[in-house]
Amino acid sequence: MSTREQVIETVASAVLRALDASGMPKKTLSDRTGIPRATLYRKLGGFGEFNFSELFVIAAVLGVEPAVFTPPVFRDSADAHDRHTRESVEKVDVASPALAVDRRSA
Structure with missing residues (x-):
């Protein structure tokens, strides 16, 4: 199975889980979302x-966050990006002359 097929299947399964948890029939979801x-x-x-x-409106109708439909491969990438960003910010030397603000010109 390709990555694309895995993502499609993962998203569909997540929507089905949220739909099942809501107790809403598929027909009602269709009517309320316009899909x-x-x-x-x-x-x-x-x-x-x-x-x-579609995922945004489905999430709104089911009362869940749209992120619940995000496949793990995307969440893992976002988490890694957030960690990298935090680490980069932590490495910045706030006493660096390049970051100093000349308050006289303000």
Whole structure:
């Protein structure tokens, strides 16, 4: 299975878990999101990709954060980016003359 197929399947499974947890029927989700029933069923079956707009409205209707639909591979990348950013900021020497502010010109 390709990475793309894994992402599609992971997102569909996450939407299904949130839908099951809500107790809302698929038909109701379709009606409330405006996603045609056939399209919703196809995507929930992993035979199509949800776009960000669809995931956002699904999350709103189900009362969950859109991030719950994010595949782990993306969360791991974001976490790594956040760690790298924090480490870079921590390495900045705040006493560095390059960062000094000339308060006389302010």
